[in-house]
Amino acid sequence: MKKVTLIPGDGIGKEISQATLEVLAAAKAPLDFDVVMAGQEAYEKEGAYLPQRLLDSLDESRLALKGPVMTPIGQGFSSINVQLRKKYDLYCNFRPIKAPGPLPLRYEGVNLAIFRENTEDLYAGLEEEVSPEEARSIKVITRQASQRIARAAYDYALRSGRKKVTIVTKANIMKKTDGLFLRACQEVAQDYPSIKTETLLVDNMAMQLVLHPETFDVILTENLYGDILSDLAAGLIGGLGLVPGANLGRDMAIFESVHGTAPDIAGRDMANPTAMLLSACLLLDHIDQKDLAQKIRRALYQVLSDKKNYTQDLGGSLGTRAFTKEVIQCLERMD
DSSP states (O other), X not given: OEEEEEEOOSTTHHHHHHHHHHHHHHTTOOEEEEXXXXXXXXXXXXSOSSOHHHHHHHHHHOEEEEOOXXXXXXXXXXXXXXXXXXXXXXXXXXXXXXXXXXXXXSOOSOEEEEEEEOSSBGGGOOEEEEETTEEEEOOBOOHHHHHHHHHHHHHHHHHHTOOEEEEEEOTTTOTTHHHHHHHHHHHXXXXXXXXEEEEEEHHHHHHHHHHOGGGOOEEEEOHHHHHHHXXXXXXXHTOGGGOEEEEEOSSOEEEEEOSOOOTTTTTTTOOOOHHHHHHHHHHHHHTTOHHHHHHHHHHHHHHHTSGGGOBGGGTOOBOHHHHXXXXXXXXXXXX
């Protein structure tokens, strides 16, 4: 059994985490979960957004599955996600964008992967208030961090049979910072002659994703651009409720549903657990349980092939528990 730290999170986190645990149990996943809180509920109960027990669990397991955690907007404590990424040097944010079923989509053939540098850029948190009327944020880009995320993207492309990597920057304006990121990635690209490399400016990239998403394969970009483009790409396949995410470091990995806490529907049996389930599948891939991960993905695909199984975010009426039951029954039929 592989020990995994489970962080249910805030809002709908508990519900989708419970759904995920039930599906993994039905699939006989060899995982032993240590459930630890973080975020708002942890603060209310333990006086810390990142309790020491959570950090101790992560230090031991080096592997986590995480639900959404609340982050205040414009004030308050800094993002729990950003804190964890910086503390454990989880430099690679990986999001595969592919519909987990024949959903009624506007776009066909979307199958891409986004590699986002996860520790630098404006998300380094180097802000200062010069005066009540002026605030500044410092953008940090280093060659080392740029090259290691580039190598992660190209290694994945080679391993997965992908043909093209698109490097996304705004190097025409930010010639020093984005220029360094671009040059560092291009240097790495020379080690992968079988992979086609193209470069796009981030504003053009946003337009091209909407016009021709099927033409992209692997997208390699900086922290802020990657955050925005990941959400845009999720919209192409039905929303963040269908997209998993991974934060990868040298010896630590945290897999997470990338949507928000949705407090308006928390506790109402309305949340779609698909993103959390797919994040668990990425975790299984990571520990060489690929066959089991594919089995769960096939079950999800079959369930989502029938409109009667859609949750409310997809235009249906099925609740979290009923959706989870459908996935489990599908898994049982596969045995």
